[in-house]
Amino acid sequence: MFTTETFASILPEILILTIGLLVLIIEPFWKDEQKRNAGWLTAGGLLIAVAISLLFARPGAPVETLGGMIRFDWLGFFLKMLFMFAAAATALLMMDHEQAGKRGESYLMLLASLIGMNLMASSADLVMLYLSIETASIPLYILSGFLVNDERSTEAGFKYLLYGAISSTVMLYGFSLLFGFSGATDLYEIAAALTSGGTPLLAFGVVTLIVVGLGFKISAVPFHFWAPDVYQGAPTPVAGYLSTASKAAGFAVILRLFFIAFPEFSQSWTVILAVFAAASMTVGNLLALPQTNIKRLLAYSSISHAGYALIGVIAFSQLGAASVVFYLTAYIATNLLAFGIVMAFSRITGLEEITDYAGLSRRNPLLGLMMLAAFLSLAGMPPFGGFVAKVFVFAAGVQANYTWLVVVGIINSIIGVYYYLNVLKFVYLYRLPGEDEEKRPVPLTQPYMIALAVLALGVIILGTLFGPFYAWSNAGALNLF
Amino acid sequence: MVPLSWYLILAALLFSIGLFGVLARRNIIAILLGVELMLNAVNINLVSFWRYSDVFSMGGQVFSIIVFAVAAAEVSVGLALVISVYRRRNTVIADEVDMLKW
Numbered sequence: 001m002f003t004t005e006t007f008a009s010i011l012p013e014i015l016i017l018t019i020g021l022l023v024l025i026i027e028p029f030w031k032d033e034q035k036r037n038a039g040w041l042t043a044g045g046l047l048i049a050v051a052i053s054l055l056f057a058r059p060g061a062p063v064e065t066l067g068g069m070i071r072f073d074w075l076g077f078f079l080k081m082l083f084m085f086a087a088a089a090t091a092l093l094m095m096d097h098e099q100a101g102k103r104g105e106s107y108l109m110l111l112a113s114l115i116g117m118n119l120m121a122s123s124a125d126l127v128m129l130y131l132s133i134e135t136a137s138i139p140l141y142i143l144s145g146f147l148v149n150d151e152r153s154t155e156a157g158f159k160y161l162l163y164g165a166i167s168s169t170v171m172l173y174g175f176s177l178l179f180g181f182s183g184a185t186d187l188y189e190i191a192a193a194l195t196s197g198g199t200p201l202l203a204f205g206v207v208t209l210i211v212v213g214l215g216f217k218i219s220a221v222p223f224h225f226w227a228p229d230v231y232q233g234a235p236t237p238v239a240g241y242l243s244t245a246s247k248a249a250g251f252a253v254i255l256r257l258f259f260i261a262f263p264e265f266s267q268s269w270t271v272i273l274a275v276f277a278a279a280s281m282t283v284g285n286l287l288a289l290p291q292t293n294i295k296r297l298l299a300y301s302s303i304s305h306a307g308y309a310l311i312g313v314i315a316f317s318q319l320g321a322a323s324v325v326f327y328l329t330a331y332i333a334t335n336l337l338a339f340g341i342v343m344a345f346s347r348i349t350g351l352e353e354i355t356d357y358a359g360l361s362r363r364n365p366l367l368g369l370m371m372l373a374a375f376l377s378l379a380g381m382p383p384f385g386g387f388v389a390k391v392f393v394f395a396a397g398v399q400a401n402y403t404w405l406v407v408v409g410i411i412n413s414i415i416g417v418y419y420y421l422n423v424l425k426f427v428y429l430y431r432l433p434g435e436d437e438e439k440r441p442v443p444l445t446q447p448y449m450i451a452l453a454v455l456a457l458g459v460i461i462l463g464t465l466f467g468p469f470y471a472w473s474n475a476g477a478l479n480l481f
Numbered sequence: 482m483v484p485l486s487w488y489l490i491l492a493a494l495l496f497s498i499g500l501f502g503v504l505a506r507r508n509i510i511a512i513l514l515g516v517e518l519m520l521n522a523v524n525i526n527l528v529s530f531w532r533y534s535d536v537f538s539m540g541g542q543v544f545s546i547i548v549f550a551v552a553a554a555e556v557s558v559g560l561a562l563v564i565s566v567y568r569r570r571n572t573v574i575a576d577e578v579d580m581l582k583w
Contacts, residue, residue, distance in 0.1 A: 127540070127543060127547055130548070130551070131547055138554055138555060141558050141559075141562065142558060148568070148569075151569045151570065151580055152580055154562070155566065156581065157562050158562045158563065158565075159581070161559050162512060162575070165516045166503055166516060166519075169519040169520055170500075172520070172523050172548065173496055173519065173523050175523075175544075176523045176526035176544075179530055179540065179544065180534075183534045183535060184540065185540040228581075232581055233581050
C-alpha cells in the first residue's frame with residue numbers, strides 16, 4: 001500500500017507542513033521585533049523544500065497514489081515547485097509589512113494555502129479536488145481580511161469569502177451531479193463512464209456549474225467582480241499571491257479536469273471557455289484604462305491575463321497545455337514582481353495612486369528599472385517572459401483554428417500596452433512637484449532586495465533562456481494525454 | 482422505494498432556495514445561511530446517488546462527510562470575518578459594506 005512513491009508524491013506537502021509547525025512552535029518565543037524572522041524561516045525553508053523535492057521526489061512515469069487521490073506526474077510536480085517559489089517570494093515580501101509581517105499566523109496561513117494549491121495541482125479525484133480547493137481558499141480568506149484594524153482589509157476578506165463560498169458551492173453541486181452521472185469520483189473513471197453514454201445536454205449543464213467555481217479561482221469574466229476589491233483591500237503581498245499562485249492553481253485544476261475528465265465534450269466546453277476568454281481580455285483591459293489606483297489596475301490586468309492563458313486551454317492540444325503552463329510560469333514571476341514593487345513603494349510612502357509614482361526612477365533607479373521590466377513583461381514586450389508566453393499561447397490558438405480569439409487577444413495586448421506604458425510614463429518622465437527626488441528616496445530593505453532581484457532575474461531569464469522551462473512545461477503537458 | 486428523481490428534485494429545490502437567499506437577502510448572516518442550504522442540497526445529492534448506485538463503494542459517503550467538514554470550516558471563518566466587519570462598521574448589511582468600488 002505505502003511505497004516510496006506514495007511518500008515521494010506528497011513529500012513537498014510534508015515539508016511545507018513541517019515548516020508551518022516550526023513557525024508555530026518557534027514564533028511565540030521570539031520578541032516582537034524578532035518576529036519578522038518567521039519570514040526568513042518560511043522562505044528559507046521553502047527553498048530547502050524545493051531543493052529536497054528536486055533531488056529526491058522527482059516523478060517518473062505517472063502513477064496514482066493514496067488510493068487514487070493524488071496523481072504523481074510532471075505537471076503536478078512542476079506547478080508545485082512554482083507555487084512553493086511564489087510562496088517563498090511572498091513570505092519575503094510580507095516580512096516588512098507593518099502588521100502582517102510581525103505575526104506568525106500570517107506565514108502559517110500562507111503555508112496552509114500553499115498545501116492546498118500543491119494538492120490542487122496533483123489531485124486526480126473529485127473529493128480531493130474539492131478538499132484541496134477549499135484548503136487553498138479558506139486561509140486566503142483569512143489573509144485578505146488579516147488587518148482587523150483596517151476597514152478596507154476587513155471588507156476585502158469578507159467580500160472574498162462571500163464570492164468564494166457561493167461559487168465553490170455552485171461548483172460542488174456540479175461535482176455532485178458529475179458523481180451521480182458517472183458513479184465514480186476518480187477523474188479517469190469519470191472519463192470512461194462519460195464516454196460510454198450520457199446526454200450532452202446534461203454534461204453541458206454540469207460543465208457550466210463547474211466553470212463557475214473555477215472561473216472564480218482564475219478571476220475570469222463574468223466571475224471577476226471580487227478581484228479588484230480584494231486586491232485593493234488585502235495586504236499587498238497577499239494580493240500578489242492571490243493574483244499569481246492562486247490563479248495558477250485554478251488553471252492547474254482546469255487543465256486536469258477538462259483535459260482528462262471531459263475530452264468527449266471538448267466541443268461544448270471549448271465554446272464556453274472561448275466566450276469567457278474573449279470577455280475576460282476585453283473587459284479586463286477596457287476597465288483597466290480608467291483606473292487611478294495601481295492595485296486596481298493590476299487587478300484588471302490580471303483579469304485580462306486569465307483570458308490570454310485560457311486561449312491555451314481552449315486550444316485543447318499538447319502545445320496548448322504546455323503554453324498554459326509556461327504562461328503561468330512567466331505570469332507568476334512578472335506579477336509577483338509588480339506587486340512586490342507596489343508593496344516596497346507604498347511601505348515607504350503610504351501611497352497607492354498611479355500619479356504618486358512620478359519621479360520614482362530618480363527616487364530609486366533600481367526600483368524604477370525593475371518596474372520597467374515587470375510592466376513591459378506584462379505588456380508582452382521582448383526580451384521579457386511575458387512576450388514568449390504570449391507567443392506560445394497565441395501559436396496554440398492559431399494551431400487549433402481559434403484565429404478569431406487570437407486576433408481578439410492581439411488587439412487586447414495593444415490596448416494593454418497603453419495603460420502599462422502610462423504607469424511607466426509617471427515613473428520615468430514625470431517628476432515630483434518640488435523636483436526634490438534625491439531628498440525623498442525609496443530605500444529597499446534586505447528581504448525586498450532579495451525577492452525583487454530574484455523575480456526580476458526570473459522575468460528576464462524566462463524571456464531569453466526559456467528553453468528548459470518550456471521543456472518542463474511540455475513534459476507536464478504530455479502527462480495530460 | 483422512493484424513486485431517485487424525488488431526492489434529486491428535493492436537492493435542486495433546496496439548492497434554488499439557498500441560491501435565492503444568497504442573491505436576495507441583504508443580511509450577511511442570512512447570506513451565509515443560504516450557502517449552508519446549498520451545501521446541504523449537495524449532500525442530499527451525493528448521499529442519494531450513493532444509495533441508488535453501488536452501495537459498496539464508499540465514494541459518495543466520504544465525499545459528503547468531507548463536504549460537512551469543509552462547510553463547518555468555511556462558516557466559522559465566515560462568521561469571524563463578519564464579526565471583524567461588524568466591529569469596524571457596526572453593520573451586518575452587505576450593501577453598506579461598500580468602501581471598495583471602482
